[in-house]
Amino acid sequence: MSESLDRTILLTGVSGQVGFELARTLQGLGRVVAVDRSALDLCDLDQIRRVVREVRPALIVNPAAYTAVDMAESNIDAAMRANGEAPGVLAEEAKRLNAALIHYSTDYVFDGTKDGAYVEDDAVNPQNVYGKGKLAGERAIAASGCNHLIFRTSWVYGSRGKNFLLTMLRLGKERDELNVVADQIGAPTWSVTIAALTANVLAQAVTAGDGWWSEKSGVYHLTAGDSTSWHGFAQAIFDYAWLDRKPVVKPIQATAYPTPAKRPANSRMSNDKLASAFGLCAPDWREALRLCMAEL
Known part of the structure; x- marks a missing residue:
């Protein structure tokens, strides 16, 4: 990525929450070829190879994933293929082209x-199919030997798609x-x-020397600053929401709301490695939420 600006970036999952935003922030860092599931389906490994070989990117950015965490428990093959096998295929193709790969993983590993915040080299032990698939994807990328950055993030939300924020706003209009x-x-x-933050990292890669990718390749935690519970998150959403009538948000234990997929009680992850390697500081989750609600 240190060559001229005439480079191609293959971006997957452009219709998803993160992919939609990446299609905007990656502008100026290269020629972005953005594809959705109809053009590159992570469950079709042959299609993945074909698309990568046709586009011949210098960089692959892969936010696409099987993200239906509860459905994954009963749709194991599709979840493992998209989250575990497909990243490995992308990595193999990147290695063949001498390209780099940016991939997104999860706190569910x-x-x-x-007790405290997880760091990158803490022991992994996923408790659900989604987490097991994402961990398999991480390991397949590392095993490929390609230049790569894996960003583990958590509790992703935005102004589009399916996420906790939009679900709360919808339910808040329906229920007291x-x-x-x-x-x-x-x-x-x-x-x-x-x-x-991804675009900021890539901007550093563009201006760095040839050894940048080999020096920086690895796993990094990338989440908003500080932490809260789902209950605290919901309360903050309604604090910022422009609703004529706001619902009462009552705290419950996870055991009172059983789901097919088991969730970790502690999903806190330290961003210290990200800050040390790239000099970047993620905003506090409350500030980011305020900006998102203003956009809505």
Whole structure:
């Protein structure tokens, strides 16, 4: 990525929350070829190879994934193929082209039993199919030997798609009272924050020397600053929401709201490695939420 600006960036999942924002923030860093699922389906490994070989990118950015966490428990093959096998194929093709790969992973690779914030080299122990697939994807990328950055993020939301923010706003208009889990802790992370920090990292790669990718390749945590519970997140959403009538948000335990996929109780992840390697500081989750709500 240190050559001339005449480079091609293949961006997957452009219709998703993070992909939509990346299509904007990556402008100026190269010629962005943005594809959605109809053009590149992560469950079709042959199609992945064909598209990469046709585009011949200098960089692949892959925010696409099987993100239906609960559905993954009963649709294991598709989830593992999209989240585990497909990233490995992208990495293999990147290695063949001497290209680099940026991929996004999740807090769900951890079991949530740690007291403090997770760091990148903490032991992984995913508790659901989604987390197991994402961990398999991380390992396949590392095994390929390609230049890569894997950004683990958490509790992603934005102004489009399916996410906790939009669900709360919809339910808040329909109900006077909402029960929200209060004993799971993490960092709500705006899709715009992820895209902006990614673009900042890539801007450094563009101006760096030839050894930048080999020096920086690896796993990094990339979440909003500080943390809260789902209940705290919901309360903050309604604090900022322009609703004529705001619902009462009651805290409940996760055991009172059983889901097919088990979630970690602690999803906090430290961004210290990201700050040290790239000099970047993610905004506090409350500030990012305020900006997102202003956009809505």
